[in-house]
Amino acid sequence: MSELKNDRFLRALARESVDVTPVWMMRQAGRYLPEYRATRAKAGDFMSLCMNTELACEVTLQPLDRYPIDAAILFSDILTIPDAMGLGLYFETGEGPRFKKSVNSVADMDALDVINPEADLGYVMDAVRMIRRELNGRVPLIGFSGSPWTLATYIVEGGSSKDYRKTKTFMYNEPEAFTRLLNKLADSVALYLNAQIKAGAQAVQIFDSWGGALSHQAYLDFSLAPMQRIVNQLITEHDGRKVPVIMFTKGGGQWLNAMADTGVQALGLDWTTDIGNARAQVGDRVALQGNMDPAILNAKPERIREEVGYILSRFGKGNGHVFNLGHGVTPEIDPDNVGAFFQAVHELSAEYHEN
Amino acid sequence: MSELKNDRFLRALARESVDVTPVWMMRQAGRYLPEYRATRAKAGDFMSLCMNTELACEVTLQPLDRYPIDAAILFSDILTIPDAMGLGLYFETGEGPRFKKSVNSVADMDALDVINPEADLGYVMDAVRMIRRELNGRVPLIGFSGSPWTLATYIVEGGSSKDYRKTKTFMYNEPEAFTRLLNKLADSVALYLNAQIKAGAQAVQIFDSWGGALSHQAYLDFSLAPMQRIVNQLITEHDGRKVPVIMFTKGGGQWLNAMADTGVQALGLDWTTDIGNARAQVGDRVALQGNMDPAILNAKPERIREEVGYILSRFGKGNGHVFNLGHGVTPEIDPDNVGAFFQAVHELSAEYHEN
Numbered sequence: 239m240s241e242l243k244n245d246r247f248l249r250a251l252a253r254e255s256v257d258v259t260p261v262w263m264m265r266q267a268g269r270y271l272p273e274y275r276a277t278r279a280k281a282g283d284f285m286s287l288c289m290n291t292e293l294a295c296e297v298t299l300q301p302l303d304r305y306p307i308d309a310a311i312l313f314s315d316i317l318t319i320p321d322a323m324g325l326g327l328y329f330e331t332g333e334g335p336r337f338k339k340s341v342n343s344v345a346d347m348d349a350l351d352v353i354n355p356e357a358d359l360g361y362v363m364d365a366v367r368m369i370r371r372e373l374n375g376r377v378p379l380i381g382f383s384g385s386p387w388t389l390a391t392y393i394v395e396g397g398s399s400k401d402y403r404k405t406k407t408f409m410y411n412e413p414e415a416f417t418r419l420l421n422k423l424a425d426s427v428a429l430y431l432n433a434q435i436k437a438g439a440q441a442v443q444i445f446d447s448w449g450g451a452l453s454h455q456a457y458l459d460f461s462l463a464p465m466q467r468i469v470n471q472l473i474t475e476h477d478g479r480k481v482p483v484i485m486f487t488k489g490g491g492q493w494l495n496a497m498a499d500t501g502v503q504a505l506g507l508d509w510t511t512d513i514g515n516a517r518a519q520v521g522d523r524v525a526l527q528g529n530m531d532p533a534i535l536n537a538k539p540e541r542i543r544e545e546v547g548y549i550l551s552r553f554g555k556g557n558g559h560v561f562n563l564g565h566g567v568t569p570e571i572d573p574d575n576v577g578a579f580f581q582a583v584h585e586l587s588a589e590y591h592e593n
Numbered sequence: 594m595s596e597l598k599n600d601r602f603l604r605a606l607a608r609e610s611v612d613v614t615p616v617w618m619m620r621q622a623g624r625y626l627p628e629y630r631a632t633r634a635k636a637g638d639f640m641s642l643c644m645n646t647e648l649a650c651e652v653t654l655q656p657l658d659r660y661p662i663d664a665a666i667l668f669s670d671i672l673t674i675p676d677a678m679g680l681g682l683y684f685e686t687g688e689g690p691r692f693k694k695s696v697n698s699v700a701d702m703d704a705l706d707v708i709n710p711e712a713d714l715g716y717v718m719d720a721v722r723m724i725r726r727e728l729n730g731r732v733p734l735i736g737f738s739g740s741p742w743t744l745a746t747y748i749v750e751g752g753s754s755k756d757y758r759k760t761k762t763f764m765y766n767e768p769e770a771f772t773r774l775l776n777k778l779a780d781s782v783a784l785y786l787n788a789q790i791k792a793g794a795q796a797v798q799i800f801d802s803w804g805g806a807l808s809h810q811a812y813l814d815f816s817l818a819p820m821q822r823i824v825n826q827l828i829t830e831h832d833g834r835k836v837p838v839i840m841f842t843k844g845g846g847q848w849l850n851a852m853a854d855t856g857v858q859a860l861g862l863d864w865t866t867d868i869g870n871a872r873a874q875v876g877d878r879v880a881l882q883g884n885m886d887p888a889i890l891n892a893k894p895e896r897i898r899e900e901v902g903y904i905l906s907r908f909g910k911g912n913g914h915v916f917n918l919g920h921g922v923t924p925e926i927d928p929d930n931v932g933a934f935f936q937a938v939h940e941l942s943a944e945y946h947e948n
Contacts, residue, residue: 401923403888410892410900453886453919454867455903491847492866511847512809531808533758537765545765548810564808568756 259587260308265566316384322358334398370438381439385446386423386464428471450489509564514552614942615663620921671739677713689753725793736794740801741778741819783826805844864919869907
């Protein structure tokens with residue numbers, strides 16, 4: 239593997255010194271970019287794009303050619319694991335994800351098996367390998383997976399949901415069976431992330447998109463516990479380098495202490511949490527990633543710049559900050575505003591680091 | 594006015610001793626009840642039900658005839674104020690609320706005026722007076738309003754929204770103009786709640802349904818500050834009794850300290866916050882209301898009972914707890930499960946009070 243030319247992102251996750259705060263953006267390869275929309279049109283539907291190694295690689299690299307970004311993230315979907323479990327993921331135009339097979343009983347849940355990533359999700363590892371080759375050491379590559387709780391909501395609901403009613407009913411009425419499902423998902427995620435790491439992912443992020451919908455105790459039992467089970471199984475070093483893990487629970491601002499105790503290297507923060515308060519809570523246990531409100535990208539560039547400066551000032555001096563949005567960039571955003579965001583992070587953060 | 598026969602709710606808000614923990618349920622007069630659906634069918638659309646004094650009174654009282662509830666809440670909509678501002682509220686079947694007039698510019702915002710509740714919303718005060726008369730002292734009556742931020746999102750978006758994009762763009766680009774709108778809404782809410790109090794509401798709740806969508810600083814500036822402006826203007830005593838204020842920000846678990854400093858008597862908690870942790874944070878400043886996940890009402894009655902017991906144990910012994918859900922009950926819930934919920938609160942809470 240070629241030498242890494244820009245290791246700010248990995249250094250910040252290890253809470254080592256950097257010249258400027260590294261930055262990437264959730265969903266940076268996405269619909270707000272005209273070049274993405276062009277490639278997507280070539281691929282056909284969304285899953286065809288994910289499964290086409292060359293095109294998945296192409297869209298992964300597109301934002302890096304436009305902006306000074308410090309990390310690439312594998313272009314894929316969080317629902318590849320349930321798809322590999324045989325549930326038949328598909329996307330209807332204008333709708334969210336759907337599954338062909340539904341899971342309506344304890345028997346349906348118990349029939350699902352832990353995946354074999356190289357056999358079942360080889361297209362993802364192919365994309366990781368090609369992206370690493372094409373990146374040629376420009377920046378590190380992030381692999382990722384959905385969290386077990388988040389995957390379970392899609393599996394049980396059969397797609398997106400507003401209130402996770404069916405999933406929560408299972409969870410409350412059949413906690414043992416539901417835990418069996420979560421454990422199989424956790425083991426699958428661990429195998430999947432380890433396969434991504436072996437294929438070349440230099441850091442991994444667990445996306446717990448819907449953990450914030452749970453009560454305090456249910457979060458600990460049904461979202462954090464299976465994520466802990468993943469963390470316990472992950473490769474911690476590959477190819478002579480540590481492989482950091484970022485845990486991101488959207489709406490998880492009340493549980494940062496518990497998350498920091500899992501042994502991950504960093505926590506992702508959504509925009510509702512003050513990053514200065516978060517740092518005071520987690521101390522030296524973990525780095526922090528985040529956390530600008532993605533809606534600010536709709537505002538004037540000078541307002542975006544001001545908000546970047548505010549978040550940098552709230553984190554303050556010292557190591558351990560990876561700048562990001564608090565959630566994914568949305569499709570209607572002007573790419574020039576995204577440029578203003580990336581530029582502001584590097585320009586305004588120098589004063590917070592010793593150079 | 595007749596003497597209050599059951600004052601548990603008001604005593605708990607004042608952090609005075611009670612025999613059992615009082616309980617009510619957000620949206621207790623609602624679609625899960627067959628008798629509500631029957632009255633609603635008589636009234637026609639939702640706003641016609643709100644505006645019909647007799648029928649609004651009838652649905653307010655329905656849950657009290659079925660369950661041992663310790664407070665009634667005025668049946669109305671949170672969007673009566675924007676409607677009174679001339680925006681033309683209506684509901685389309687199967688859709689959320691909509692406004693006929695849209696607000697697309699600073700000029701549109703500045704053209705809106707503070708309401709005159711007795712002139713513009715007389716139908717609400719008529720309902721309050723009739724409900725008080727019909728209650729005849731059984732339990733106290735709660736009045737309510739949406740928070741300025743929550744009302745502003747509906748006004749600017751023209752209805753419901755997933756990410757409040759238009760509202761946040763205004764907020765970030767035009768903070769002064771947006772603050773003028775919020776202040777007019779705050780003054781309108783204060784006049785509206787004071788009118789409800791004079792008409793007979795014995796406690797009031799501010800519903801900040803969407804404050805949890807804001808960043809930490811934006812919450813303080815654009816949701817909490819206008820709520821503080823309301824609190825500063827509210828009547829604190831009427832008819833020889835204190836009138837407590839309950840402030841409920843859904844998704845506000847990270848801001849309880851700031852909320853407790855506004856001078857309100859109680860905070861509403863959604864289900865994501867551990868009520869024991871919340872009590873430790875707010876101490877003796879405020880009572881707490883909440884906070885069972887409404888989704889548990891889909892589970893088995895014994896599971897509902899167990900969760901009620903768990904929340905009571907987390908609050909622990911002592912005064913200052915009003916039991917509630919963490920958000921409104923949903924239409925598909927079995928009324929018998931709601932019965933199990935109310936019964937469990939009274940039965941299981943006795944041991945936490947000195948009798």
